[in-house]
Amino acid sequence: xxxxxxxxxxxxxxxxxxxxxxxxxxxxxxxxxxxxxxxxxxxxxxxxxxxxxxxxxxxxxxxxxxxxxxxxxxxxxxxxxxxxxxxxxxxxxxxxxxxxxxxxxxxxxxxxxxxxxxxxxxxxxxxxxxxxxxxxxxxxxxxxxxxxxxxxxxxxxxxxxxxxxxxxxxxxxxxxxxxxxxxxxxxxxxxxxxxxxxxxxxxxxxxxxxxxxxxxxxxxxx
Amino acid sequence: xxxxxxxxxxxxxxxxxxxxxxxxxxxxxxxxxxxxxxxxxxxxxxxxxxxxxxxxxxxxxxxxxxxxxxxxxxxxxxxxxxxxxxxxxxxxxxxxxxxxxxxxxxxxxxxxxxxxxxxxxxxxxxxxxxxxxxxxxxxxxxxxxxxxxxxxxxxxxxxxxxxxxxxxxxxxxxxxxxxxxxxxxxxxxxxxxxxxxxxxxxxxxxxxxxxxxxxxxxxxxxxxxxxxxxxxxxxxxxxxxxxxxxxxxxxxxxxxxxxxxxxxxxxxxxxxxxxxxxxxxxxxxxxxxxxxxxxxxxxxx
Numbered sequence: 001x002x003x004x005x006x007x008x009x010x011x012x013x014x015x016x017x018x019x020x021x022x023x024x025x026x027x028x029x030x031x032x033x034x035x036x037x038x039x040x041x042x043x044x045x046x047x048x049x050x051x052x053x054x055x056x057x058x059x060x061x062x063x064x065x066x067x068x069x070x071x072x073x074x075x076x077x078x079x080x081x082x083x084x085x086x087x088x089x090x091x092x093x094x095x096x097x098x099x100x101x102x103x104x105x106x107x108x109x110x111x112x113x114x115x116x117x118x119x120x121x122x123x124x125x126x127x128x129x130x131x132x133x134x135x136x137x138x139x140x141x142x143x144x145x146x147x148x149x150x151x152x153x154x155x156x157x158x159x160x161x162x163x164x165x166x167x168x169x170x171x172x173x174x175x176x177x178x179x180x181x182x183x184x185x186x187x188x189x190x191x192x193x194x195x196x197x198x199x200x201x202x203x204x205x206x207x208x209x210x211x212x213x214x215x216x217x218x219x220x221x222x
Numbered sequence: 223x224x225x226x227x228x229x230x231x232x233x234x235x236x237x238x239x240x241x242x243x244x245x246x247x248x249x250x251x252x253x254x255x256x257x258x259x260x261x262x263x264x265x266x267x268x269x270x271x272x273x274x275x276x277x278x279x280x281x282x283x284x285x286x287x288x289x290x291x292x293x294x295x296x297x298x299x300x301x302x303x304x305x306x307x308x309x310x311x312x313x314x315x316x317x318x319x320x321x322x323x324x325x326x327x328x329x330x331x332x333x334x335x336x337x338x339x340x341x342x343x344x345x346x347x348x349x350x351x352x353x354x355x356x357x358x359x360x361x362x363x364x365x366x367x368x369x370x371x372x373x374x375x376x377x378x379x380x381x382x383x384x385x386x387x388x389x390x391x392x393x394x395x396x397x398x399x400x401x402x403x404x405x406x407x408x409x410x411x412x413x414x415x416x417x418x419x420x421x422x423x424x425x426x427x428x429x430x431x432x433x434x435x436x437x438x439x440x441x442x443x444x445x446x447x448x449x450x451x452x453x454x455x456x457x458x459x460x461x462x463x464x465x466x467x468x469x470x471x472x473x474x475x476x477x478x479x480x481x482x483x484x485x486x487x488x489x490x491x492x493x494x495x496x497x498x499x500x501x502x503x504x505x506x507x508x509x510x511x512x513x514x515x516x517x518x519x520x521x522x523x
Contacts (some may be wrong), residue, residue, distance in 0.1 A: 015317075016316060016317065071312055071315065076311050079276070
């Protein structure tokens with residue numbers, strides 16, 4: 001593999017996605033400002049924060065695999081001195097970096113919001129971590145699925161399925177026995193929160209391994 | 223380049239199947255320093271052949287070499303010396319042509335900035351314009367600029383002239399002929415446009431329904447094929463000629479194309495009482511049509 005071409009193509013994707021990354025961070029940080037106001041603004045900010053986190057993942061996954069094929073820019077990338085497998089790996093790395101930049105920024109910002117004074121609900125730290133870990137596991141899964149699907153209806157099914165998965169997660173997370181300990185002034189690691197974080201890590205890894213295996217197995221690269 | 227294989231590329235018995243199409247047992251060589259025209263109707267397998275060459279598709283059988291190296295094991299390195307432009311290839315819409323030029327320059331050590339600037343001027347392109355605002359012709363010219371300024375040893379063009387106006391097409395063809403003045407550089411050029419192919423190519427390959435119909439140098443093609451105009455005196459009829467293609471039969475006249483014109487055919491016609499009125503050279507387009515018709519009849523030309 002030529003490392004210089006590989007990283008040039010990773011940087012190329014980051015450059016093309018720079019506007020989206022900035023927008024995602026800006027909207028995400030804006031939503032946290034709303035959250036800080038509490039009351040109705042908390043609810044609006046919370047919904048916006050979730051939408052940005054989940055929506056950006058779906059968008060990046062679609063951009064990574066679907067848009068290049070649809071717009072035939074993939075053929076241009078494949079004309080460069082890199083194999084199809086290396087190109088797919090570069091795209092996977094670029095997709096994760098593109099997602100991780102806003103994800104890390106927003107996760108840190110949300111953690112600081114509940115950690116720094118005058119925060120009184122430090123228990124929300126666990127809530128934020130559970131939420132953000134689920135979201136990145138969902139991203140890993142959607143990215144892996146998009147590596148397989150080719151048709152637009154199938155993409156629609158993936159998007160609907162990810163929305164359903166997220167809704168079910170939110171219902172579970174907000175069950176009183178799950179969320180009650182998380183609204184207090186102290187950080188509490190309950191058994192269920194640990195299990196959910198472990199589950200997120202497992203799903204994230206399965207998604208990543210699946211994506212890598214698809215890259216290895218693909219014979220044709222168009 | 224190994225001395226045993228002084229070819230820009232060679233395909234040996236390459237096959238690849240799809241649900242509704244099969245490229246079968248394709249063998250094709252392009253000697254260094256030459257331009258090959260790959261001519262075929264829509265769906266003949268031109269793009270599939272090129273994509274197999276570029277390693278974008280994997281053949282089910284056969285071997286492919288480019289610039290003396292096996293495509294199956296060395297494609298990333300080989301592509302450092304190869305530029306590929308396809309009719310359906312697109313640049314990144316939100317970026318400018320200038321950004322694409324910087325991208326390519328950062329990858330290819332042989333990028334010729336001066337030549338790129340010349341082509342920019344000659345093709346009347348603006349490097350600062352976002353690609354999404356380019357017309358189809360400008361888009362094709364941008365792709366060609368990015369390919370040519372790499373100074374590749376092998377240039378692979380899949381229907382490159384289809385979106386170009388006549389002036390840009392003329393300029394491109396002139397540019398391509400200029401490239402192969404350097405005898406180490408070669409071009410594979412797929413096109414529907416037999417006029418373009420006839421103008422610049424040294425070697426020609428006809429492909430139809432996933433099979434190679436015929437391949438040889440251009441002059442051989444042009445020398446080999448003739449259209450015969452015949453007078454049929456009353457009481458005579460055209461003898462059975464296996465080499466006759468595209469036969470047009472009137473009451474007193476007949477005509478056909480053939481790749482087998484020579485003393486034997488003349489003798490058979492004279493023996494049948496048929497008088498040869500005229501023997502015409504054929505254009506490459508006529509030869510292509512006749513070759514394809516011949517091939518579809520299941521007879522090798």
